[in-house]
Structure formats: C-alpha cells, structure tokens
Amino acid sequence: MLTIHSLSKQYIEGSWRDGTSENTLIISNPYNKEVLSTIKMATIHDVDQAYKAALAAKEQWDKVNPYQKRTILEKAVHYIEQHEEEITEIIIDELGGTRLKAAFEIGLVKNMIKEAATFPLRMEGKILPSIEDNKENRLYRIPVGVVGVISPFNFPFFLSMKSVAPALGAGNGVVLKPHEETPVTGGTLIAKIFEEAGIPKGLLNVVVADIQEIGDTFVEHPIPRIISFTGSTKVGSHIGQVAIKNFKKPILELGGNSAFIIMDDADIDYAVNAATFSRFTHQGQICMSANRILVHKPIYQKFLKQYKEKVSSLKVGDPRDPETIIGPVVNDRQAANLQSIINKGVEQGASVLLEGKISGNMVEPTILTDVTPQMLIAQEELFGPVVCVIPFETEEEAIAIANDTRFGLSGAIHTSSIERGVEMAKKIHTGMIHVNDITINDEPIVAFGGENQSGIGRLNGQWSLDEFTTMKWISVNYGKRNFPY
Structure with a gap:
C-alpha cells in the first residue's frame, strides 16, 4: 500500500x-x-551518487528496445490507475489538496506519461545531401544524457512528472529534487511508480535535500546537461544563471500574473464561473491562476455582484471533505505574505469587496476592487485565494493593462466574437492565452511555457522531445575529398 x-x-x-x-x-x-x-x-555526497547512478544506468537504458521502453512507461500509467485512491490520499494529506484537485492532477499526470511513452518511437533522424560529391550527412536525435529536475510544491506530482517522464522517454537518466514541502508527492512517489514499471535501477533518482545544506551543487554538478526548474521567478533566475555559467541548458517554468479579460459582449454567467475556477482552484496556488480580472465598464457592476455571490459560496475547510473547494495554503509563511499584500493594497487605495479571514494557513477568499494597474497587488503574483478586479473602458486599455506586468505566462479573454478575442490575444505578451476558457490549461501535446519573467523554453509533446534530446551530425564520405594542398 502506498503511504507517505x-x-x-x-x-x-x-x-x-x-x-x-x-x-x-x-x-x-x-x-x-x-x-x-x-x-x-x-x-x-548523496547528490553526487545520484548523478553518477543516473549516468551509469543511462547506458543500460540505451540498450533497451524502444518498444520495450514504451511498454515500461505504459506500465507506469497502469500502476497509477491501480493505486489512484492511495495517491489521492497522499495529495490531500501532504499538500492540502482537495479531492477535486487530486483528481485533476492525477489525470494530467497520466496523460503526460502516455505522451512520453511515444517518445522512444519518435527518435527520428535525417539524411541530408552534401555540397561534396559522394558524401551524405546523417542527423541523429540522441538523449542529452542526464537531466536534473527541480519541482515545486503546488502541483508537485504533475510538475515533477512533466519533466521526468519526457526525459526518461527521450532516453535520459534523471535526478529529481522535489520541494521540501512535498517530498513524497513530488518525488519519492514518482520513484516508486517507475520502479514498479521496471526502469533500470539508478535511471531515476530522488534526492530530498535542503538547499541551505547542498547549495548550488544540484545545478553545478558536472554530469547533468539540462536543469529543468519549475518554481518562483526569483529562484528560477538564480538557477538559470548558475546553469548557464556551468554550460548547462536551463528549462525554466516560472511565475505568472495572468489577466482574465471580460468584454461587454461576453456570456457573464459563464465568465463568472470561469473566472472563479481560474482564481480559486487549489487555493490559487497555480502559476497560471488569474491574478487580475479585467472587466469592461458597461458590465462591471453586474459582474461584481455575481462574482461575489459565486466566490462567497465556495466551501473553505478540510480538504478531505469532498465538498471543500478551498483548503489550506502551503504554510503559515505564505498566508502571512498574502495578508501583507492585501494590507498594502488597501493602503494604496484598494477596496475590499469580499474579506476573507486568515487563521494560520487557512485563507478564505478575498476580492479587492478599486485596484489600479500600478498597485503592488496588481503587479505581484498572488499565490493564494486573493484576487483583484480592475475595470477598463476600451479594448486597447484592456490589452495595455494585461501587458503591464513583468510576467507573461497565461491569460483568458471572454467575448462572443471569437475572432475579436483571437486578435486581442495576439497582442498580449504571454506564452499562452485562451479565448472563452480558463487561464489554467495544460495539454500533453501543446507547447507550454512563458514569456518575459515567466520562463524560458517550452514543454509538452514535440517541444519536450526537442528539449530533452540533441541532434548529432555524422557525415559519411563514400569517396575521396579533393584537397587544395
């Protein structure tokens, strides 16, 4: 039985x-x-052993038939399906996720592994012509070697698997360092799944470590060629710099400050539901969550009334209760940070439309209005059940407000005119944006990643295959080259 x-x-x-x-x-x-x-x-010392083990096991993995690799990854999905209730319990207990959140996360994980299972059969190369007579150029897609993965606490099962499964599927060894708040869901649980699936011993390693003790060793170690990090922009900036300094490729999936835009021709009932889901799923602890709700002035008051009613109805409490929508944020420190941001917003002129109580790390929903784009609460990532609502008068103003951020991850636009929404979306500087949908979207075959301070690189599907492999040029001369001297 799987337990923490x-x-x-x-x-x-x-x-x-x-x-x-x-x-x-x-x-x-x-x-x-x-x-x-x-x-x-x-x-x-443990980190060093893990990287050396991954490198050695990668040589064994190279010898496994691609079809057998696919079967092993498919077995990982089957193992998850067999133990879904136990995994749900672990997600609830270790990170305070609700049952709804756990089901959502497990579904994402299974789809990600299914996509990664196709990678061993997609290691395609090319034969290209040459400017020289009697010569051909061969391009081989090969694994990079070993990948270091650092994952966050909010969706740890999925956001670890988002790099681990594709890296394994592309033929690499992996060392995973999960966040200290979620060492099991984001780390050792994944090791158990792939151990049972039958990967070579040492191919995947999980090290639970304190950054205060190991410093930058995980990134600086000479073996990994890629460091895949998901987490805050501040930490990601440091990791990216250390990786580049040591000639490793960083893949950075970082923070966000998504705008959810509602035009005056939108279906307001639908937009209210979508905006609520976009902000309050998993207590707002998702990088794609809608931090700023931008509402066209003609419908602003109507939206506020319905939105407040909807958000007020969300049940806060024990994540084990199937009716609970909002459980605890990750720790008391995060709750205190949210309280500080709310207080600063009020000091700067924001009004509290819905005031949520904060007790320990239980944070009830808070809605702030009279927010201007320059306020701290509109500029910072709100990693919790707090949201600000901002009115706008024109389409151009909505686009300008949406772009008034150092982030660029996700977003949403609601309008009855699809092409109007698409044209607006093209002008908003994000890696992803969704018309008549939620800001929280992730699909296994669609490019995922941010612009500006929301990250570097793209994951999922072909993009993950490209990130975790490299192209090697081998040329063959069937004749003899003529030399000038």
Whole structure:
C-alpha cells in the first residue's frame, strides 16, 4: 500500500535509503499540522551518487528496445490507475489538496506519461545531401544524457512528472529534487511508480535535500546537461544563471500574473464561473491562476455582484471533505505574505469587496476592487485565494493593462466574437492565452511555457522531445575529398 510513511526515504541507485545528512525533514499535514513522517535529508555526497547512478544506468537504458521502453512507461500509467485512491490520499494529506484537485492532477499526470511513452518511437533522424560529391550527412536525435529536475510544491506530482517522464522517454537518466514541502508527492512517489514499471535501477533518482545544506551543487554538478526548474521567478533566475555559467541548458517554468479579460459582449454567467475556477482552484496556488480580472465598464457592476455571490459560496475547510473547494495554503509563511499584500493594497487605495479571514494557513477568499494597474497587488503574483478586479473602458486599455506586468505566462479573454478575442490575444505578451476558457490549461501535446519573467523554453509533446534530446551530425564520405594542398 502506498503511504507517505512508506515512501519517506531517499531513492538512489535503485535502493531506498536514508540520506547521509544529520538533518531530518518533518512531513506534516498543512491542514491539521499532524506529523505524517520524517525523512533523513540528502547531502552533497548523496547528490553526487545520484548523478553518477543516473549516468551509469543511462547506458543500460540505451540498450533497451524502444518498444520495450514504451511498454515500461505504459506500465507506469497502469500502476497509477491501480493505486489512484492511495495517491489521492497522499495529495490531500501532504499538500492540502482537495479531492477535486487530486483528481485533476492525477489525470494530467497520466496523460503526460502516455505522451512520453511515444517518445522512444519518435527518435527520428535525417539524411541530408552534401555540397561534396559522394558524401551524405546523417542527423541523429540522441538523449542529452542526464537531466536534473527541480519541482515545486503546488502541483508537485504533475510538475515533477512533466519533466521526468519526457526525459526518461527521450532516453535520459534523471535526478529529481522535489520541494521540501512535498517530498513524497513530488518525488519519492514518482520513484516508486517507475520502479514498479521496471526502469533500470539508478535511471531515476530522488534526492530530498535542503538547499541551505547542498547549495548550488544540484545545478553545478558536472554530469547533468539540462536543469529543468519549475518554481518562483526569483529562484528560477538564480538557477538559470548558475546553469548557464556551468554550460548547462536551463528549462525554466516560472511565475505568472495572468489577466482574465471580460468584454461587454461576453456570456457573464459563464465568465463568472470561469473566472472563479481560474482564481480559486487549489487555493490559487497555480502559476497560471488569474491574478487580475479585467472587466469592461458597461458590465462591471453586474459582474461584481455575481462574482461575489459565486466566490462567497465556495466551501473553505478540510480538504478531505469532498465538498471543500478551498483548503489550506502551503504554510503559515505564505498566508502571512498574502495578508501583507492585501494590507498594502488597501493602503494604496484598494477596496475590499469580499474579506476573507486568515487563521494560520487557512485563507478564505478575498476580492479587492478599486485596484489600479500600478498597485503592488496588481503587479505581484498572488499565490493564494486573493484576487483583484480592475475595470477598463476600451479594448486597447484592456490589452495595455494585461501587458503591464513583468510576467507573461497565461491569460483568458471572454467575448462572443471569437475572432475579436483571437486578435486581442495576439497582442498580449504571454506564452499562452485562451479565448472563452480558463487561464489554467495544460495539454500533453501543446507547447507550454512563458514569456518575459515567466520562463524560458517550452514543454509538452514535440517541444519536450526537442528539449530533452540533441541532434548529432555524422557525415559519411563514400569517396575521396579533393584537397587544395
């Protein structure tokens, strides 16, 4: 049976073991603070062993028939399906996710692995002509070698798997460092799934470590060729710089400040529901969440009335209750940060349309109005159930407000004129934007990634295959070249 306690070990070289650190990580339930388990932390030595194991096992993986690789990845999906209820319990207990959130995340994970399972059969090359007579140019798609993956706490199962599964499918070894808040859901659970699926021992390693102890070792280590990081823009900037300095390719999926635009010809009932889902799913702890709701002035008051009624109806509480929509944010520190941002917004002139109480890390929904684009609350990523609503008068103003951010991840536009929405979407500087839909979208075969300070690179489908492989040129001269001297 899968439990947090049974998965509270490091997974290195195909074995479950304690880390060699003197420090211990306590895993606790963010809702009721119950201690769930403990993990002995990893050290620099453990990280070194993990990377060496991944490199050695990658040579074994190279010898596995591509069809067999596909079968192994498909077995991982089957294992998840067999243990879906246990995985749901782990998501609820370790990160305070609701049952709705857990089902959503598990579905994303299964689809991602199914897509990655096609990669072994898509390692295609090319034969190209040459300017020289009797010569051909061969291009081989090959794995990069070893990939280091650093994942966040909000959707840890999926956002770890988003890089791990494609990297394995493309033929690489992997070392995964999950966030300390979610070492099981984002780390050791994934190790267990692929262990049961039958990958070579050591191909995937999970190290649970404190950055204060290992520093930049995970990124600087000479073995990994790619570092895939999902998390905050501040940390991502540092990781990207360290990676580049050490001649590694960074893939960065970072923060967002998505705008949800509602035009005066939109279906307001539908827009209210979509805006609510876009902001409050998983307590707003999603990089694609709608931070700013931009509403055309002719419908502004009507929207506010309906939106407040809808958001007020969301049940806050125990994530184990199937009726709960909003559970706890990840920790008290995050709740305190949200309170500080709300207070600053009010100081700068924002009005509280709906005031949510904050007790520990339980944060009830808060809606702020009279917000201007320059306020802190409109500029910062709001990683919690807090949202600001901003009116606009013209289409051009809506676009300008949407672009008034250093981020550029997602967005949404609601209008009865599809092509109007598409033309607006083209002018908004984001990696992704959705017409008459929610801001939270991720599909396994569609390019995913941000612009500006929301990230570098694209994942999913062909884009993941391109990111986790490289092209090698081998030329063959069937004759003899003529030399000038």
